[in-house]
Amino acid sequence: MSAPPPAALVLDMRGLRCPQPVLRAKKALRSLSEGESLVLECTDPLTVIDxxxxxxxxxxxxxAQERKDALYVFTIVKRA
Incomplete structure (x- = not known):
């Protein structure tokens, strides 16, 4: 698994079930500037849909979207 860019905010969502990962991502994105990245580390398989x-x-x-064993890693870049 590649390391996130240095400016990325990483959220450990392991153990959280739907809809919590998306709700927390939405809240975290509010604190980022346009073009900054948010990395989600999730264990809920439904996050590949959500x-x-x-x-x-x-x-x-x-x-980016990546799976390593039971860990799902998503990199989201904030829009304007």
Missing amino acids: VPHFCNQTGHRLA
């Missing part, structure tokens, strides 16, 4: 859908609905860019 996070891309969230990005499509809000206009944020899903820059």
